[in-house]
Amino acid sequence: xxxxxxxxxxxxxxxxxxxxxxxxxxxxxxxxxxxxxxxxxxxxxxxxxxxxxxxxxxxxxxxxxxxxxxxxxxxxxxxxxxxxxxxxxxxxxxxxxxxxxxxxxxxxxxxxxxxxxxxxxxxxxxxxxxxxxxxxxxxxxxxxxxxxxxxxxxxxxxxxxxxxxxxxxxxxxxxxxxxxxxxxxxxxxxxxxxxxxxxxxxxxxxxxxxxxxxxxxx
Amino acid sequence: xxxxxxxxxxxxxxxxxxxxxxxxxxxxxxxxxxxxxxxxxxxxxxxxxxxxxxxxxxxxxxxxxxxxxxxxxxxxxxxxxxxxxxxxxxxxxxxxxxxxxxxxxxxxxxxxxxxxxxxxxxxxxxxxxxxxxxxxxxxxxxxxxxxxxxxxxxxxxxxxxxxxxxxxxxxxxxxxxxxxxxxxxxxxxxxxxxxxxxxxxxxxxxxxxxxxxxxxxxxxxxxxxxxxxxxxxxxxxxxxxxxxxxxxxxxxxxxxxxxxxxxxxxxxxxxxxxxxxxxxxxxxxxxxxxxxxxxxxxxxxxxxxxxxxxxxxxxxxxxxxxxxxxxxxxxxxxxxxxxxxxxxxxxxxxxxxxxxxxxxxxxxxxxxxxxxxxxxxxxxxxxxxxxxxxxxxxxxxxxxxxxxxxxxxxxxxxxxxxxxxxxxxxxxxxxxxxxxxxxxxxxxxxxxxxxxxxxxxxxxxxxxxxxxxxxxxxxxxxxxxxxxxxxxxxxxxxxxxxxxxxxxxxxxxxxxxxxxxxxxxxxxxxxxx
Numbered sequence: 001x002x003x004x005x006x007x008x009x010x011x012x013x014x015x016x017x018x019x020x021x022x023x024x025x026x027x028x029x030x031x032x033x034x035x036x037x038x039x040x041x042x043x044x045x046x047x048x049x050x051x052x053x054x055x056x057x058x059x060x061x062x063x064x065x066x067x068x069x070x071x072x073x074x075x076x077x078x079x080x081x082x083x084x085x086x087x088x089x090x091x092x093x094x095x096x097x098x099x100x101x102x103x104x105x106x107x108x109x110x111x112x113x114x115x116x117x118x119x120x121x122x123x124x125x126x127x128x129x130x131x132x133x134x135x136x137x138x139x140x141x142x143x144x145x146x147x148x149x150x151x152x153x154x155x156x157x158x159x160x161x162x163x164x165x166x167x168x169x170x171x172x173x174x175x176x177x178x179x180x181x182x183x184x185x186x187x188x189x190x191x192x193x194x195x196x197x198x199x200x201x202x203x204x205x206x207x208x209x210x211x212x213x214x215x216x217x218x
Numbered sequence: 219x220x221x222x223x224x225x226x227x228x229x230x231x232x233x234x235x236x237x238x239x240x241x242x243x244x245x246x247x248x249x250x251x252x253x254x255x256x257x258x259x260x261x262x263x264x265x266x267x268x269x270x271x272x273x274x275x276x277x278x279x280x281x282x283x284x285x286x287x288x289x290x291x292x293x294x295x296x297x298x299x300x301x302x303x304x305x306x307x308x309x310x311x312x313x314x315x316x317x318x319x320x321x322x323x324x325x326x327x328x329x330x331x332x333x334x335x336x337x338x339x340x341x342x343x344x345x346x347x348x349x350x351x352x353x354x355x356x357x358x359x360x361x362x363x364x365x366x367x368x369x370x371x372x373x374x375x376x377x378x379x380x381x382x383x384x385x386x387x388x389x390x391x392x393x394x395x396x397x398x399x400x401x402x403x404x405x406x407x408x409x410x411x412x413x414x415x416x417x418x419x420x421x422x423x424x425x426x427x428x429x430x431x432x433x434x435x436x437x438x439x440x441x442x443x444x445x446x447x448x449x450x451x452x453x454x455x456x457x458x459x460x461x462x463x464x465x466x467x468x469x470x471x472x473x474x475x476x477x478x479x480x481x482x483x484x485x486x487x488x489x490x491x492x493x494x495x496x497x498x499x500x501x502x503x504x505x506x507x508x509x510x511x512x513x514x515x516x517x518x519x520x521x522x523x524x525x526x527x528x529x530x531x532x533x534x535x536x537x538x539x540x541x542x543x544x545x546x547x548x549x550x551x552x553x554x555x556x557x558x559x560x561x562x563x564x565x566x567x568x569x570x571x572x573x574x575x576x577x578x579x580x581x582x583x584x585x586x587x588x589x590x591x592x593x594x595x596x597x598x599x600x601x602x603x604x605x606x607x608x609x610x611x612x613x614x615x616x617x618x619x620x621x622x623x624x625x626x627x628x629x630x631x632x633x634x635x636x637x638x639x640x641x642x643x644x645x646x647x648x649x650x651x652x653x654x655x656x657x658x659x660x661x662x663x664x665x666x667x668x669x670x671x672x673x674x675x676x677x678x679x680x681x682x683x684x685x686x687x688x689x690x691x692x693x694x695x696x697x698x699x700x701x702x703x704x705x706x707x708x709x710x711x712x713x714x715x716x717x718x719x720x721x722x723x724x725x726x727x728x729x730x731x732x733x734x735x736x737x738x739x740x741x742x743x744x745x746x747x
Contacts, residue, residue, distance in 0.1 A: 052363040074269030086245040194247055205314020216312045
């Protein structure tokens with residue numbers, strides 16, 4: 001599979017590929033694992049923040065006050081995930097498995113967010129910033145995906161397969177009754193926010209493990 | 219109380235209205251629902267669903283402390299750096315909780331807290347605290363991108379002693395302030411009192427453009443005669459008498475008559491140009507046509523300015539002649555001579571020539587006889603009669619030419635037949651190719667306008683805008699613009715003047731000449747086309 005380009009492309013290097021192409025005479029640019037991880041985490045944090053803003057904005061605009069309290073506290077059901085469980089359980093998960101889950105999660109959200117963009121366009125008074133954010137997030141997700149792939153390669157020295165998200169997980173529950181599409185969209189945003197938080201947390205966990213192993217297993 | 223996918227009861231009741239689920243029961247990113255039911259009545263009083271991270275209130279930060287950053291020179295203010303540690307229960311290192319902190323501070327006995335914005339760092343600087351005052355500082359935190367703040371930390375006291383003589387700097391500052399204010403007031407007073415002088419110094423007036431000896435008012439009021447006299451006296455202009463020059467480039471301007479004519483209504487420039495009545499003024503010519511092109515452009519102006527008559531706004535004043543007899547001289551000279559081109563009448567007459575002239579006749583040699591315009595008084599009427607004769611001759615001539623062309627035969631006949639008094643001179647350009655020149659229809663139109671009546675000059679009703687002469691009727695090639703001395707057989711009204719020969723005859727030519735510059739003092743056809 002092709003490794004797509006990370007936005008910090010100029011710096012990211014794939015030592016093996018680079019040397020293969022240029023025959024060892026050229027110095028290939030590279031980035032340290034720490035730096036790479038930091039940047040990935042920055043991306044993930046940003047994505048999470050934007051997703052949170054979008055969620056709040058959507059809730060303000062379109063969710064009736066009566067059902068707001070329930071929904072705003074994360075009460076909407078989201079689909080089953082690869083990784084779930086308590087903190088203790090998650091901390092037991094290996095790096096490889098963490099990376100893999102992260103990648104799967106990221107990949108699984110690219111398509112639904114694209115669909116959401118289309119759906120939001122149909123809203124009468126969807127605020128511009130909401131649309132912008134959704135678009136931005138879609139783009140950033142792709143970048144994040146690439147970064148994680150690179151990271152995986154670096155950390156585990158193995159290529160990760162870019163599997164198609166055939167297993168498009170049911171991310172959210174569709175509400176068949178009134179406010180159907182609105183609630184569906186809100187659920188989508190809410191569940192995405194959750195997953196973004198998850199991704200960020202996993203990556204930070206990985207970073208902690210890179211730094212000092214023992215203290216990360218509290 | 220129950221929770222989870224399948225309802226389970228609360229594992230631990232703490233008080234009559236509290237239930238405790240320890241961390242074995244909860245997992246992050248999982249949605250839980252709880253219900254408050256009445257066991258007895260089998261009623262559900264309340265329910266709620268949530269996810270753990272949404273309801274987290276972090277513990278307060280610990281180990282809050284401060285350090286002095288610096289003190290101001292006046293020893294009145296000081297800056298500090300406050301720092302703390304994240305709550306130990308929050309697994310920040312592992313990335314499970316990302317916290318942001320909010321710092322509050324206030325003076326010891328104040329009621330409201332100052333709030334500094336959320337930052338994810340565990341330190342914060344506070345600037346501008348007053349020395350000698352006690353401050354309280356506290357901090358709290360929450361999960362980033364979530365809503366719930368935890369409790370505030372313990373409050374610490376911040377204090378920096380002020381210097382002993384706080385009084386000392388005070389008067390100095392006050393004195394300085396008063397001094398500055400006084401100086402400012404003084405400056406303002408000075409400026410206001412000396413406003414004018416200052417304005418002159420700062421913004422010296424720009425001298426208006428002037429010509430020595432000339433009052434700008436003259437220009438404004440249009441007293442051009444005075445102006446021109448002044449100018450003449452200064453020898454700025456040299457009016458050259460056109461005694462030897464036979465061409466004057468000017469448009470005849472008749473202030474008085476022009477005004478009168480203006481009253482008549484749409485008087486076109488042509489009318490004025492052609493109008494013979496102008497001769498009364500300025501001692502000018504009138505019937506001169508088109509000589510203008512023959513003179514240098516400057517000359518006419520000089521001529522004009524030397525006049526004492528007000529200039530017509532439309533045109534340039536015709537060159538003045540020393541005597542008004544020129545005009546008089548014109549008429550009698552014209553009367554007997556068949557060649558009516560008044561330019562023949564004498565050099566002086568040239569000066570007074572109209573810009574445009576009507577072709578009244580065409581000589582056998584092809585020279586065009588020009589006649590003055592129809593407007594004017596009695597002398598003109600005479601002239602016009604003579605013109606008529608000439609015109610007839612011209613027509614004949616024209617006819618001859620037209621015969622050659624063949625096309626214009628109809629026109630000739632028509633024109634001959636009509637012979638109505640037309641408004642102005644019209645020169646029909648005969649162009650076999652029918653290029654840019656008058657077409658048959660045009661000629662017809664022109665012909666209809668052709669006027670030979672000896673009657674009183676009709677009010678100019680050209681009805682055609684003067685300005686936009688489309689017709690490329692400039693005819694003459696040759697530089698010299700002599701008058702046409704020879705009486706020409708009447709030809710059609712319009713013809714192309716190809717050249718002017720030594721005898722000052724206009725040579726008519728079938729081929730349309732390129733009009734270089736308005737050389738010929740003649741016929742500008744009326745914009746009939």
